[in-house]
């Protein structure tokens with residue numbers, strides 16, 4: 001501990017902290033733009049400047065170490081003037097577009113302008129005008145609203161190991177863009193949306209399908225059905241001002257009905273189905289000397305990453321479609337047959353924590369006889385938009401339960417929402433598939449928590465399995481490199497694209513700090529510990545689907561509907 | 574062996590620090606930095622294409638399209654600016670449908686913006702493959718371009 005003087009007051013600070021961390025820890029709010037919690041400071045924007053006695057000029061607190069006895073002024077006139085000027089300069093090259101902007105009311109630039117009382121254009125002159133890039137089915141980039149903070153660039157490179165975007169040109173022409181200024185769709189972007197979460201402004205947002213859904217809901221010819229992913233019920237509440245980690249599953253189901261969806265299905269049901277297929281696939285690979293380690297395939301950003309950066313690992317990917325796609329496939333086959341409705345008349349919507357799911361739904365192989373499994377994907381944020389559009393008060397909705405035949409889930413399926421959850425659900429069922437008995441220690445603590453890499457050994461009937469769980473693709477990259485270099489103690493690897501899993505997906509409510517992500521995770525584990533059915537193979541509805549329609553896991557029908565293939569992808573990388 | 578491979582092999586241990594010289598050499602050989610070249614360098618140096626493109630666009634010396642048959646230089650020096658070079662550039666962009674640094678689809682012209690080319694008394698000036706055109710205006714642009722277009726046709730017919 002060291003003592004520093006801040007605005008004439010003594011405060012304690014950790015030696016290892018930056019000045020910014022020390023100040024924030026003491027409850028002093030310092031505005032930042034380029035700073036990202038958990039990554040090394042870049043010191044680029046100078047929004048966080050403070051006065052330090054004896055230092056030459058103002059210093060950026062995010063990149064400045066604390067020193068015993070230092071004297072700091074955080075809100076002196078000089079500091080405030082400097083910060084205000086930065087905002088004024090940014091606004092000089094900014095469109096006055098708030099009314100039409102995806103981030104209106106939720107924009108850091110707006111808040112900063114308000115904070116510093118910038119209420120008129122100080123610098124006038126020509127703005128740079130850039131084209132909006134809406135070539136991607138998932139992400140829209142509007143460089144006109146970019147403040148060049150670099151957060152997206154760093155997340156894309158340092159967290160995801162993708163580096164699809166970077167700073168281009170210099171000086172007044174500088175912008176953030178792709179290689180050769182091409183559309184994001186031909187770049188190496190894996191559509192994860194982590195850059196959206198990082199962006200302080202409306203320069204990055206998801207491709208919206210809200211309008212399509214409003215149209216579909218109006219269409220009397222269509223039967224509009226919806227599914228919601230495991231991670232939605234524990235995050236949606238944040239969009240309506242409730243505490244992070246509040247589970248609103250039955251309220252949300254009620255709201256979806258009020259919106260006019262004719263059936264509400266639970267993607268956790270098909271997560272259970274995925275476990276039956278994927279667990280069986282793992283056992284099959286183990287018994288028949290198949291390609292190992294097997295790697296999970298439910299995270300579409302990860303799939304695209306392998307296809308373009310590590311095609312040599314394609315045989316390691318499970319051939320299982322993701323839960324979203326599986327549910328879509330059985331909706332337009334089994335469900336359509338049962339309801340005697342033409343599958344072409346079903347409009348199948350998926351509410352997902354993820355922007356890459358929009359891309360996945362559009363992959364040409366994700367369908368059957370020319371009918372796509374899924375017609376539109378909405379993020380959690382877009383669902384909130386839809387709810388507001390129809391003027392529905394979430395908290396006054398009638399709670400409701402999901403519909404048969406895809407409404408029942410085990411809590412193992414729900415675990416898909418967190419990093420480690422697919423692994424835990426798979427271990428529970430693989431154990432049963434091999435031994436015929438239930439796992440005694442049903443909670444696999446070693447793969448829980450927000451750590452980005454988790455590994456353990458699992459004993460199934462005398463066979464020791466090495467398993468690893470990673471999230472954030474830069475971590476996946478490191479693991480793949482280890483395997484390429486000869487590491488051979490792993491049998492099964494779970495990869496989720498977003499750090500922490502779907503609860504922190506690119507389509508989730510904005511402005512979630514680590515605490516909020518932890519609360520979301522806790523909510524999922526609480527659902528699991530309170531549930532009566534905690535294994536996918538214990539899900540009666542899944543059993544019924546096999547008995548009535550699919551036959552058995554990895555059977556012919558499963559193969560046709562629930563499995564897929566991957567191919568090397570050429571992108572600019 | 575590709576030009577790029579040769580250049581990369583010349584640098585015994587190509588590193589990120591040698592990126593600029595490598596790009597310079599490639600441009601010297603190819604006349605521009607092709608996409609393939611940038612991707613190949615990236616693979617070798619373990620850098621993303623976006624990063625290399627970003628670095629390369631930071632310096633004004635690199636171009637990313639093959640030069641056209643005729644290079645049009647638009648002067649942006651002070652004298653030319655005062656006499657309206659901005660509207661000349663605008664007219665050229667319109668007429669050619671390219672931005673500075675670009676090459677027309679038919680491969681005839683590429684457009685560059687340059688600092689004072691020392692003919693201030695003739696402002697505003699453009700130079701086409703070194704031939705100066707004095708006192709140009711947005712209206713006279715088309716005619717000038719047409720003389721070059723015709724030359725190409727004549728040359729073709731002469732063959």
Ligand code: SF4
Pocket residue numbers: 094095096097098099101102103104105107108109110145201202203
């Ligand atoms: S990014 Fe923020 S400041 Fe800019 S137009 Fe959108 S809401 Fe307004």
Ligand code: SF4
Pocket residue numbers: 139152155156160162163164165188189190191192193194195196
């Ligand atoms: S969506 Fe993901 S991969 Fe694409 S640019 Fe954003 S962070 Fe990078």
Ligand code: SF4
Pocket residue numbers: 145146147148149150151152153176195198199200201203204
């Ligand atoms: S797009 Fe957003 S995150 Fe990226 S540099 Fe611009 S303002 Fe920052």
Ligand code: FES
Pocket residue numbers: 031032033034035042043044045046047048049060061062063
């Ligand atoms: S937040 Fe400190 S320099 Fe940007």
Ligand code: FES
Pocket residue numbers: 648649650651652653654689690691692693694696697698
């Ligand atoms: S300013 Fe154009 S030639 Fe000198």
